[in-house]
Amino acid sequence: MPTSFNQSVIEEFRANAGKVGGPFEGGDLLLLTTTGAKSGISRTTPLGYVRHGDSLLLIGSNLGAPHHPDWYHNLLAHPVVQVEVGTRTFEALAVPAEGARRDELFAHVVRVAPGYGDYQALTTRVLPVVVLERADPDGWAAPSEVSTLGDKLLEVHTWLRGQLRQVKAEVDAHFAARAAHQGPGEPPAPGLGLQIRQRCLAFCQALEFHHTSEDAHLFPGIARYHPHLTGTFDRLAEEHRTVARIQGELAALLAGIGIADPQRFRTELDQMSAELNAHLDYEEEAILPLLADVPWPPAPPVDA
Numbered sequence: 001m002p003t004s005f006n007q008s009v010i011e012e013f014r015a016n017a018g019k020v021g022g023p024f025e026g027g028d029l030l031l032l033t034t035t036g037a038k039s040g041i042s043r044t045t046p047l048g049y050v051r052h053g054d055s056l057l058l059i060g061s062n063l064g065a066p067h068h069p070d071w072y073h074n075l076l077a078h079p080v081v082q083v084e085v086g087t088r089t090f091e092a093l094a095v096p097a098e099g100a101r102r103d104e105l106f107a108h109v110v111r112v113a114p115g116y117g118d119y120q121a122l123t124t125r126v127l128p129v130v131v132l133e134r135a136d137p138d139g140w141a142a143p144s145e146v147s148t149l150g151d152k153l154l155e156v157h158t159w160l161r162g163q164l165r166q167v168k169a170e171v172d173a174h175f176a177a178r179a180a181h182q183g184p185g186e187p188p189a190p191g192l193g194l195q196i197r198q199r200c201l202a203f204c205q206a207l208e209f210h211h212t213s214e215d216a217h218l219f220p221g222i223a224r225y226h227p228h229l230t231g232t233f234d235r236l237a238e239e240h241r242t243v244a245r246i247q248g249e250l251a252a253l254l255a256g257i258g259i260a261d262p263q264r265f266r267t268e269l270d271q272m273s274a275e276l277n278a279h280l281d282y283e284e285e286a287i288l289p290l291l292a293d294v295p296w297p298p299a300p301p302v303d304a
Contacts, residue, residue, distance in 0.1 A: 009046040018086035031084035037077035045071045050109045058130040064122025079198040080135055091135040095198045096128050105129045150291035157280045163203040164273055170196045175262040204247045211240040232286045239279045246272040
């Protein structure tokens with residue numbers, strides 16, 4: 001769809017609590033905001049969706065064109081997306097379905113919205129089915145109230161720990177399914193392959209952003225008032241580099257998750273988990289007391 005048409009739909013959607021006219025009138029429509037795979041720029045796209053239980057499904061139909069839509073390539077590069085449905089706005093983890101699950105979900109989509117079957121008939125590519133999942137992992141519990149910078153730091157750390165637990169649970173489920181395969185032939189394609197990849201990628205990108213923000217802004221700001229903590233910040237920066245190295249090694253393993261050696265993969269993941277949790281523990285011990293009285297969010301500047 002042309003950009004100008006998209007923008008008019010977006011403006012109408014936001015002005016009318018998610019209701020629009022024209023070709024989308026009466027249909028289920030949401031706004032998906034992704035981060036450009038190459039540009040890094042946020043892009044918002046109006047898309048039809050289909051409900052499946054508590055999940056929302058997106059179809060990369062591109063009106064039956066021979067190539068996937070840009071928003072699909074974006075979410076593969078940056079899995080955490082922003083979704084607007086009606087008056088609600090929330091973050092989601094975008095996970096393309098695979099194999100038999102993809103076929104099952106696409107059959108459900110076609111029963112609800114037969115037009116997607118027509119789009120599939122126009123192209124030889126398999127139309128992606130994307131499941132929008134909770135961005136926050138199960139078991140994640142934020143601090144009850146975020147009123148200081150210390151609370152905010154602890155909230156981020158809690159989210160990162162929850163993401164890592166979720167990644168480990170999905171990896172264990174994937175390897176358990178592989179181990180249970182019996183009979184002739186190759187084991188079935190990993191049903192959790194893309195799910196693990198997307199979860200790990202979301203985790204790694206969030207961790208990288210968190211560490212970059214600390215190194216560039218938070219730590220230098222604190223150091224100006226607490227020069228005796230120079231050694232502490234040097235240690236934290238070195239740990240950031242160690243965690244980044246392990247992330248890169250894990251990402252390389254993920255590229256071959258279907259044939260990865262379970263013991264090696266788990267060893268890498270356990271090493272990353274142990275070092276990351278030790279790093280977060282040390283950071284909380286050293287830094288949280290200094291941030292306990294710093295208001296969050298920051299107060300707006302006072303005009304002179």
